[in-house]
Amino acid sequence: MKRQIIDTIEGYDTIIIHRHVRPDPDAYGSQIGLKELISLNYPNKKVLATGNHDSTLDFLAQPENVTDEDFQDALIIVTDTANTERIDDDRYKLGKYVIKIDHHPNDDTYGDLLWVDTNASSVSEMICELFEEAKAYKGWKMDKVVARLLFAGIVGDTGRFMFQSTTLQTMKYAGDLLSYEFNRTDLFNGMYEMDRNLLHLKGYVYENFEMDENGIGFVKLTKEILQKYNVAESEASLLVGSLAEVKGMKSWVFFIEDIKEIRVRLRSKGPVINTIAKKYGGGGHPLASGASVKTWEEADQVIEDLKKAVN
Incomplete structure (x- = not known):
């Protein structure tokens, strides 16, 4: 080949x-x-x-x-x-x-x-x-x-x-x-230096992410939050790996809203999650995948699907 x-x-x-x-x-x-x-x-x-x-x-x-x-x-x-x-x-x-x-x-x-x-x-x-x-x-x-x-x-x-x-x-x-x-x-x-605005948004992520008793986490970054911190959607995506540092975290999802849709960034320390991404028209690796949804109601369904997949 x-x-x-x-x-x-x-x-x-x-x-x-x-x-x-x-x-x-x-x-x-x-x-x-x-x-x-x-x-x-x-x-x-x-x-x-x-x-x-x-x-x-x-x-x-x-x-x-x-x-x-x-x-x-x-x-x-x-x-x-x-x-x-x-x-x-x-x-x-x-x-x-x-x-x-x-x-x-x-x-x-x-x-x-x-x-x-x-x-x-x-x-x-x-x-x-x-x-x-x-x-x-x-x-x-x-x-x-x-x-x-x-x-x-x-x-x-x-x-x-x-x-x-x-x-x-x-x-x-x-x-x-x-x-x-x-x-x-x-x-x-x-690769790894960040502007101050992005570091401030990273602080927001650490203060506001949610994680359940089974180690499933998520954070929602709305357009208003991105505007408040003056961070573009592409820059916010650089923070997806930050929740890997959280003790007890098994799998997590970042939702990043832009003008047309909500980006879905799925990550995992073990459980396979690319099947969830495929369900929402995305794909990727077993432990790192992405997709897009149109509404926050769909985003909530992604969280439920992630909980079912891991539990």
């Missing part, structure tokens, strides 16, 4: 790489890391990364402005995106051939060539695996720009190596990437 992907990459002059909407470090790490990796090894190819930029990821990189003409006869690679509804920039349909590289459950088998590994901690880890194969097969090389992006993706999706998805292979690849000597301090500052 990996060699087939490498051969396909070699066969196209233009390659456009997509990832999911509302990106996180693994989305950028795998997408733009792969873009930089291909560009490094095939400098005569036109390799582009597309999608709406999230300013919270300024410290990592930015996608390009891709025109409709760029898609003509292009190879499309979609990273870290489980289903077509979540692909950022639906012009992927204009390409000639589509490769899916992902580590979520393969519920939507889109694309002409699929490489899905649900045992991988992140798609950034999978790109490391692809590089190792290409290095042996075609003599590919890597530099610190690529290494920094892939390392950020691995760190982000493993929760700084604390999640159960972290394996011996994950740590090996992370160690290999560190040999390229990029500035880890600057990278971690970009």
Whole structure:
């Protein structure tokens, strides 16, 4: 499979790489890391990364402005995106051939060539695996720009190596990437430093979350609360992991209201919760999933579903 992907990459002059909407470090790490990796090894190819930029990821990189003409006869690679509804920039349909590289459950088998590994901690880890194969097969090389992006993706999706998805292979690849000597301090500052407004909202979360006797927790962040703290929905999403620090917490859900809907962010320390996300039109990993609802009544039903799933 990996060699087939490498051969396909070699066969196209233009390659456009997509990832999911509302990106996180693994989305950028795998997408733009792969873009930089291909560009490094095939400098005569036109390799582009597309999608709406999230300013919270300024410290990592930015996608390009891709025109409709760029898609003509292009190879499309979609990273870290489980289903077509979540692909950022639906012009992927204009390409000639589509490769899916992902580590979520393969519920939507889109694309002409699929490489899905649900045992991988992140798609950034999978790109490391692809590089190792290409290095042996075609003599590919890597530099610190690529290494920094892939390392950020691995760190982000493993929760700084604390999640159960972290394996011996994950740590090996992370160690290999560190040999390229990029500035880890600057990278971690970009990933984990918070503006004062967001820290104040984090304090609100700690003061106002609810948890029942079975370790099921939730917090509701309405538009009014976000406006009070002057925090955008995308920034508030960075706080979802904060309730993992609460002793006795088994599973929890963040509700974050924006203009059109209420974002649902489900997390768990053990019980499988992605089935709940799927019920509400979302999906994700067994212990980290997302969805959306339209009303606070639906949000309350999500809480009840979470309680039933864990109990």
